[in-house]
Amino acid sequence: MDLSATLILGGLILALLWLFKVKNSRKYRLPPGPTALPLIGNLPQLDKNAPFKSFLKFSETYGPVTTLYLGWQRAVVLVGYDAVKEALVDQADDFVGRGPLPFLMKATNGYGLGISNGERWRQLRRFTLSTLRDFGMGRKGMEEWIQEESEHLRARIQTFKGKPFDPTFLLGCTVSNIICCMVFSQRFSYDDKEFLHLLNIIADILRFNSGLMGQMYNIFPWLVEHLPGPQHTVFAHIEELREFIKKKIQEHKETLDPSSPRDYIDCFLNRMNQEKDIPTTEFHYDNLVSTVMNLFLAGTETTSSTIRFALSVLIKHPDIQEKMQKEIDTVIAQDRCPKMEDRKSLPFTDAVIHEVQRFLDLVPFSLPHYALHDISFRGYTIPKHTMIIPLLHSVLKGEKEWATPWSFNPQHFLDQNSNFKKNPAFMPFAAGKRACVGESLARMELFIFLVSLLQRFTFSCTEGPDSINLIPEYSGFANVPRCYQIIATPR
Structure with missing residues (x-):
């Protein structure tokens, strides 16, 4: 199989996995958010120089708790003092987890205080x-x-x-x-x-x-x-x-x-x-x-x-x-x-x-x-x-x-x-x-x-x-x- 065929097959597999993931997520009552594209999610809609400005813009349409897809990764963005305080302080035990950021995972080999749970x-x-x-x-x-x-x-x-x-x-x-x-x-x-x-x-x-x-x-x-x-x-x-x-x-x-x-x-x-x-x-x-x-x-x-x-x-x-x-x-x-x-x-x-x-x-x-x-x-x-x-x-x-x-x-x-x-x-x-x-x-x-x-x-x-x-x-x-x-x- 040549390289182009391999890439096409790989793309189809990833697209099918994406569709399965999106379909599976519908059983939850997710916070609202903009429609995401397969694989790349909402990345094309983000300001690459200051992504947080795009998150603010989304919140004007979808509210202070918004679902986005950063590529493959599903993310929920909390916007405004009330939502952030309610999550991090009032529901502190629920929100105590730390995201496995790939950069930090590689830099620390997954060990240490910053990336652990x-x-x-x-x-x-x-x-x-x-x-x-x-x-x-x-x-x-x-x-x-x-x-x-x-x-x-x-x-x-x-x-x-x-x-x-x-x-x-x-x-x-x-x-x-x-x-x-x-x-x-x-x-x-x-x-x-x-x-x-x-x-x-x-x-x-x-x-x-x-x-x-x-x-x-x-x-x-x-x-x-x-x-x-x-x-x-x-x-x-x-x-x-x-x-x-x-x-x-x-x-x-x-x-x-x-x-x-x-x-x-x-x-x-x-x-x-x-x-x-x-x-x-x-x-x-x-x-x-x-x-x-x-x-x-x-x-x-x-x-x-x-x-x-x-x-x-x-x-x-x-x-x-x-x-x-x-x-x-x-x-x-x-x-x-x-x-x-x-x-x-x-x-x-x-x-x-x-x-x-x-x-x-x-x-x-x-x-x-x-x-x-x-x-x-x-x-x-x-x-x-x-x-x-x-x-x-x-x-x-x-x-x-x-x-x-x-x-x-x-x-x-x-x-x-x-x-x-x-x-x-x-x-x-x-x-x-x-x-x-x-x-x-x-x-x-x-x-x-x-x-x-x-x-x-x-x-x-x-x-x-x-x-x-x-x-x-x-x-x-x-x-x-x-x-x-x-x-x-x-x-």
């Missing part, structure tokens, strides 16, 4: 949260690490002497060093070539997943695997990252003192030794490698991108920057490092930081959830094996929840007396049982790093505020902010 997820999440708390996440020990790193950051920025520089990798180093202290009990020099190379890899991974090829890989992995393209380079880079982590684990094994664990890896190795005779234990080498990679990736690019975006916002809105500096000078002055307890005395600064996260909308889709069993939701049935997308974009930019959702407006987080006010629709870290494990760490980093920078510097750019474009460079899995040469003028 069931008992593996419960054990790894409980252990990770308790261990990170023991090493200071949300406590004073971690605060002191961040304060110390902020001094390194300010000292490096001073060396530019008011000349333009790109802060991307400097901020990446700064933020990554915090998670490195917790995981590896080690910080790296901003000139460490291996460290900078790893940060380049992490940035490439985020860009790839936010680009068209990354999105296509998660929909048609079996096809994209056999095509030329950047996916092969990205996976080779991921293997480099894994080798770095394995090297660090081996170093920890050789110097481990079970009575005095130094960091997350030591604690995990201790637990591995304690449970080595339990056949069903989740504390084994593969889960350690992949969970450390989860923490390293998640603890680096997300927060550093948010700080970089914050600096762009402050350059674009110099009046907001000036007002923050006046508030900071009044409460802290310029000679003391900020502490988390200062936050309650800096309501405008706190409001700006929250608005930066809301407006950036860093992960518009959240990480997809997954129906581990048939789920009853709002009178519909979401069948087992359906991907569930809680559209965080629709929550952070919801017109019912925010006065001016499409404008940068710190008043969203201030009451009539200029006191900070919370908004339940503020969900940049998602919500429920799958919310980001590093939320308290990220909040602490954003506050201390940004306040410490504004104490010492005023930020601008050569081309002026109007040259700053706050529209993301990429909008796929993540909204990746644009890079700019910025000027830090000492105050």
Whole structure:
């Protein structure tokens, strides 16, 4: 049989399987949605540059709970604060599953905290949260690490002497060093070539997943695997990252003192030794490698991108920057490092930081959830094996929840007396049982790093505020902010 005949036969088989799948799904009362084509589903109807905008458009016709087909994969999209909260918080146990994203499955070999479900997820999440708390996440020990790193950051920025520089990798180093202290009990020099190379890899991974090829890989992995393209380079880079982590684990094994664990890896190795005779234990080498990679990736690019975006916002809105500096000078002055307890005395600064996260909308889709069993939701049935997308974009930019959702407006987080006010629709870290494990760490980093920078510097750019474009460079899995040469003028 020649190649063309094989392809035709393969196409017919897939089409028949698709028709069987669609027919089988009719026994459920699925949420409504647009008509899907065989094999490619609703992909032709999506905006390839910003798919979440298409999801919003569909919800205008089909409502806040919509069924779509992303290629072969059935997905239910939850749009708006009410639907997302009802699912992730009110029905948290039903929506606790994590979708088996092909990219993450290959990157982690299916192991680790990020992609796991069931008992593996419960054990790894409980252990990770308790261990990170023991090493200071949300406590004073971690605060002191961040304060110390902020001094390194300010000292490096001073060396530019008011000349333009790109802060991307400097901020990446700064933020990554915090998670490195917790995981590896080690910080790296901003000139460490291996460290900078790893940060380049992490940035490439985020860009790839936010680009068209990354999105296509998660929909048609079996096809994209056999095509030329950047996916092969990205996976080779991921293997480099894994080798770095394995090297660090081996170093920890050789110097481990079970009575005095130094960091997350030591604690995990201790637990591995304690449970080595339990056949069903989740504390084994593969889960350690992949969970450390989860923490390293998640603890680096997300927060550093948010700080970089914050600096762009402050350059674009110099009046907001000036007002923050006046508030900071009044409460802290310029000679003391900020502490988390200062936050309650800096309501405008706190409001700006929250608005930066809301407006950036860093992960518009959240990480997809997954129906581990048939789920009853709002009178519909979401069948087992359906991907569930809680559209965080629709929550952070919801017109019912925010006065001016499409404008940068710190008043969203201030009451009539200029006191900070919370908004339940503020969900940049998602919500429920799958919310980001590093939320308290990220909040602490954003506050201390940004306040410490504004104490010492005023930020601008050569081309002026109007040259700053706050529209993301990429909008796929993540909204990746644009890079700019910025000027830090000492105050």
